[in-house]
Every structure is written in C-alpha cells, then in structure tokens.
Amino acid sequence: MEPVKVGLLGLGTVGGGTVNVLKRNAKEIARRAGRGIVITHAAARDLNKPRICDTSGITLTSDPHAVVNDPNVQIVVELIGGDGLAYELVMRAIQQGKHVVTANKALIAKRGNEIFAAARDQGVVVAFEAAVAGGIPIIKAIREGLAGNHIQWLAGIINGTGNFILTEMRDKGRDFNDVLKEAQALGYAEADPTFDVEGIDAAHKLTILASIAFGIPLQFAAAYTEGITKITREDVTYAEELGYRIKHLGITKRTKQGIELRVHPTLIPERRLIANVDGVMNAVLVKGDAVGPTLYYGAGAGDEPTASAVVADLVDVVRALTSDPENRVPHLAFQPDALSDTPILPIDAVETAYYLRMQASDKPGVLADVTRILGDHQISIEAIIQKEPAPEMQTASVIMLTHRVLEKNMNDAIAKIEALDAINDKVTRIRVETLNAGK
Ligand code: HSE
Numbered sequence: 001m002e003p004v005k006v007g008l009l010g011l012g013t014v015g016g017g018t019v020n021v022l023k024r025n026a027k028e029i030a031r032r033a034g035r036g037i038v039i040t041h042a043a044a045r046d047l048n049k050p051r052i053c054d055t056s057g058i059t060l061t062s063d064p065h066a067v068v069n070d071p072n073v074q075i076v077v078e079l080i081g082g083d084g085l086a087y088e089l090v091m092r093a094i095q096q097g098k099h100v101v102t103a104n105k106a107l108i109a110k111r112g113n114e115i116f117a118a119a120r121d122q123g124v125v126v127a128f129e130a131a132v133a134g135g136i137p138i139i140k141a142i143r144e145g146l147a148g149n150h151i152q153w154l155a156g157i158i159n160g161t162g163n164f165i166l167t168e169m170r171d172k173g174r175d176f177n178d179v180l181k182e183a184q185a186l187g188y189a190e191a192d193p194t195f196d197v198e199g200i201d202a203a204h205k206l207t208i209l210a211s212i213a214f215g216i217p218l219q220f221a222a223a224y225t226e227g228i229t230k231i232t233r234e235d236v237t238y239a240e241e242l243g244y245r246i247k248h249l250g251i252t253k254r255t256k257q258g259i260e261l262r263v264h265p266t267l268i269p270e271r272r273l274i275a276n277v278d279g280v281m282n283a284v285l286v287k288g289d290a291v292g293p294t295l296y297y298g299a300g301a302g303d304e305p306t307a308s309a310v311v312a313d314l315v316d317v318v319r320a321l322t323s324d325p326e327n328r329v330p331h332l333a334f335q336p337d338a339l340s341d342t343p344i345l346p347i348d349a350v351e352t353a354y355y356l357r358m359q360a361s362d363k364p365g366v367l368a369d370v371t372r373i374l375g376d377h378q379i380s381i382e383a384i385i386q387k388e389p390a391p392e393m394q395t396a397s398v399i400m401l402t403h404r405v406l407e408k409n410m411n412d413a414i415a416k417i418e419a420l421d422a423i424n425d426k427v428t429r430i431r432v433e434t435l436n437a438g439k
Contacts, residue, residue, distance in 0.1 A: 003036030004318050007067035008058075009089055010079035011044035013187040014103055014130070016052035017303030018077065018310045023054070029311065033318040037311075039077075043067045052303060068093045075317055077310060078102040081191060083110050094118045094126070099320070101313040103130035103306055109204035109220040112211075116331040123325040127313035132205040133158050133282040135305030136298040137312065142286060143212050143333040149288030151213040153253035155266075155435055156284035157277050158205040160301035161189045161196035162228055162248040167278040170236050170245075176229070188280055188301040198227035199248065199263040206250030209284070210261050214254060214342070215334030219261070222344035226264035235357060235428060238399045239267050242383060244355070244432070245275040251433065258345040267355050267401075267432040273297075274435065285435060293437045348408040353382070353432035356402065356414075359395040361422040367398065370417055377413040379405045395424050401432060 008015055019039060022029065030036045042055065043064040061067065068076055068089050076093040080086045083106050090107065093100050094115070102108065108115070108128050119126045129139045133156065142151070157163050161183040168179040180197065183189045188196075195201040203223040211218050228248050239246050244267040253260040268275045273295055277283040282300025287293050299305035320328055330336060360366045367386070374381060380403040387397040402410075414427045 001035045003038045004074055005040045005072050006037060006075045006077055006314065007070055007073035008039050008042035008077045008079065009064045009067055011042055011051060012079065013303045014306045014310065015079045017307030019053035019055065021304055021307040021311050029315060033315045035318055037314050037318060041067045041070050041073055064089055073098065075099045075101060075314065078104055081106070083107045087111055090115060091118060094122050094124055097122055097124060099124045099317045100126045101310055101317060102126065102128050103310055105131040105201065105204035105208060109207040109218055112218040119331065120336060125317050125320050125328060126331060127317055129313045130306050130309035132208050133284055134160065134298065134300040134302065135308040136282060136284065136296045136300065137309065138284050138296050139212060141296055142209065143329060146286065146288050146291060149290045152287045152289060154209060154213055154284060154286040155249050155251045155433065156209065157247055157274065157282050158250050158284065158300065159196050159202040159248060160280035160282055161193065163277065164188065164280045165197065166228060166246060166248060169233065173233065187303065197229055199225040202248065202250045202263045206252055206261060206263055210252040210259065212333040213252065214259060215332065215338065215340050216259065216342060217339055219344055222261060224262040224347040228265050231265050235430065238357065238385065239355065241385065242401060243270055244268060245270050246430065247275065257349060258343040260350050261344045262347060262350060265430050267430055268435055272435055350407050351404050352407065353404045354402045354410055355430040355432055356400045357428040358398050358417065359424045360398050361394060361424070362389050362396050363422065366422040369420055373413050373416045374402065377409040379409060379413055
C-alpha cells in the first residue's frame with residue numbers, strides 16, 4: 001500500500017525531532033500503522049537555518065500555505081505554535097478535508113471548541129497528544145484508558161521549564177534567570193518564556209486536561225493562573241522543614257459547587273511520588289473513582305519526547321483513515337452533544353490549605369493578634385514556626401500551615417494581618433494540597 005503523505009508546518013525543535021523519529025523508526029511505525037508514513041512537504045520560516053534533522057527527500061518551502069494546499073498531503077502536522085497563523089492553517093487544512101496533528105496547546109485551549117466543530121463537520125480528526133505533557137500519552141490515558149471512571153480530580157507538573165527552574169533553585173541554589181537561560185538553550189522554553197514561568201503554558205494544558213477529564217467545553221479564560229517568579233529560596237527551605245516540596249501544579253477538581261481550574265505554586269508532602277518529579281520531567285496524577293489514583297510520568301518537553309507523541313497521533317490518524325467518523329474517539333473524550341455546562345469556579349470559591357510567611361516585629365502580642373484574625377475567619381492553624389531574628393534585624397519570620405479554608409476567607413484574613421503595625425511587608429501565601437488518594 002502507498003505510504004501516507006504528511007505535510008509538516010514548522011521545522012524547529014519538535015519538527016526536527018518528528019522527522020528524525022519517523023525516519024529512524026520507519027519500519028516499526030509502518031508495522032503498527034499498516035502503512036508507511038512519510039513527510040513529503042515541509043515549511044520553515046527560515047530555510048537557511050541549521051537543522052537537527054536530515055531533510056533529504058522532503059520538498060521545503062517558506063510558505064506554509066503551500067504545504068496545506070498540496071493535493072498530495074493527506075495529514076497536516078502543525079508545529080508552528082500560537083493561535084494566529086497556526087489557527088488559519090489548521091482551519092484551512094480541515095476545510096480541505098485533511099486530518100491534522102498538532103502539538104499546539106495554546107491553539108487547542110483557546111480555539112479548540114471551534115476547531116473540533118469544524119473537524120466534525122468535515123469528518124476529519126484533529127489529534128493533539130503532544131499538546132500536553134510532551135511525550136507522556138496522557139490524553140490517550142484519560143480519554144480512553146480511564147473511560148470507565150468518574151474522574152474526581154487531577155494534578156500535574158505540566159511545564160518542564162518551570163519544574164527545571166524550581167529543581168535547580170532547590171538543589172543547587174542557582175539563580176532563577178540563569179536556569180531559565182539554560183532551559184531556553186535546551187529548547188524547552190516557550191518562544192515567550194513568561195508563558196512558562198507565569199503558568200500560562202500550564203494553564204493551556206490544564207484547560208485541555210479538564211475538558212477531557214470532565215467532559216466540559218474548553219474554557220481557558222476561566223483558568224486561574226499564578227506563576228513561580230515570587231518563590232524565594234527561603235520558602236523552599238521552610239517548606240522542606242515542614243516536610244513539603246514546592247511544585248508548580250495545574251489542578252482541576254470536581255466539587256459540588258463547580259469545577260476548580262487553577263495553576264499555582266503548591267506545597268505538597270515530600271513523600272508523594274509527584275513531589276519527587278524533578279528537572280524537565282512532567283507528571284500527572286489522576287484520581288478516578290474506580291481505578292483510584294494513577295500517575296503518569298515522563299519527559300514533558302524536548303525534540304524526541306514531543307515527537308514521540310506527534311508520531312503516535314500520526315499512527316492513530318492513519319488507522320482512522322478507513323473508519324467512519326462516528327466510530328472514532330471523540331476529540332474531548334465525551335460525545336460532543338453530551339458536554340456538561342458545570343461552571344468553572346472563581347479562585348475565591350476554592351477551598352485549600354495554606355502556607356503563610358510573614359515578617360513580624362519581635363514584641364509581645366503579635367502572634368496572638370495574627371492567630372486571633374485567623375480564628376475570626378474560621379482558619380485553623382496546623383503548624384507554626386518562628387525564626388528568631390538575626391541580631392541586626394528587628395523582625396522575625398513566622399511561618400504557618402493552616403487547615404483547609406475558603407480562599408475568600410484567607411484573602412480577608414491576610415488583608416487584616418497586613419494592616420497590623422507589627423507586620424512588615426506583604427504576607428507570602430502558597431496553597432497546600434495533600435493529594436490524598438482518598439479525597
Ligand atoms: N515550554 C514547555 C515546557 C514545552 O517547558 O514544558 C512543552 O510544552
């Protein structure tokens with residue numbers, strides 16, 4: 001049988017990795033797919049740039065439309081990124097009846113609802129395994145492997161760059177910017193690295209995971225996003241003293257009131273497996289009612305790990321070429337007419353535990369004032385540490401762990417604590433999750 005012809009948009013890190021994996025493993029891939037899969041046409045912005053792959057046998061162009069419009073191309077792989085030109089090209093491919101494979105999380109999180117509707121109209125597949133957690137087959141695991149479960153929550157380290165930075169800061173005391181530069185040089189970071197460190201990239205991925213876990217439309221705009229730029233070495237050290245690690249987590253949870261969808265630095269008990277996921281590695285912990293907790297771990301970024309997911313999608317699409325559209329796995333795991341309108345909760349309505357750090361004047365009654373304010377807001381304290389001030393300092397660091405409380409109560413309490421004369425500076429607040437199997 002003739003090999004399936006693929007057009008590639010973008011020949012950067014992931015594009016180069018995809019060319020290499022498809023070539024190196026061509027025989028194995030053909031045995032799985034039932035046909036060969038070859039890239040015949042590829043577009044790159046700068047054709048003179050050095051490549052990590054051998055492009056012989058591939059027609060190269062700087063015009064991505066030429067690839068999409070090539071009548072021989074049956075599947076378009078979009079690896080350009082962003083939701084501008086990439087959106088235009090993906091929609092054009094769909095309108096021409098071509099299947100699409102994309103690694104573009106921003107595109108799916110922000111415009112996936114309309115892209116999937118267009119794909120359904122045209123009877124084509126839009127596959128996006130590489131959009132979340134790089135090489136970990138997390139979309140397939142949740143969408144197909146856990147299809148018998150009522151999924152209760154999931155929590156993930158889903159940005160490799162951020163995890164790499166937090167790990168290097170903790171283990172080697174390295175400076176934030178220095179580690180970020182290394183992540184950029186290694187090809188992990190987004191084109192705009194604030195997407196990594198401010199949690200936007202993780203929020204794109206979490207939006208996608210929440211939709212396939214709970215059967216809700218993609219709602220990126222409703223996600224709460226907080227980055228890691230304010231995490232200090234002190235907080236990392238105090239968290240360790242208390243038996244916790246700080247990780248940048250994406251968390252989504254079903255509650256009676258609605259769905260939580262939030263990305264923020266989080267203290268998690270150090271004995272949890274996910275607390276020990278370091279460097280550029282990603283992990284997603286999913287809690288289903290039948291299976292219990294399941295953990296998925298692997299490289300979340302990089303050329304070949306991401307290519308692994310792109311190529312797996314290509315194999316799936318090739319197998320689907322001969323299946324009726326109504327017999328395919330739905331894009332968002334649930335049938336499109338069965339999506340739920342459960343609301344996404346604002347962060348004020350989320351309940352969690354907290355780590356608090358404040359600088360308090362070293363005089364009698366300060367701690368009593370702070371604990372009274374917390375008590376007035378139904379906030380119960382689980383642990384407290386006071387660090388004696390250095391001889392030249394007038395203030396002591398007070399670190400507290402609280403029990404679970406509504407975020408709104410915590411915000412009100414923090415405002416009152418910050419208004420105390422004896423409290424200097426802002427109160428540092430980091431959310432705490434135990435990620436208990438039972439809850
Ligand atoms: N910038 C992303 C990360 C790349 O660091 O995880 C993979 O999506």
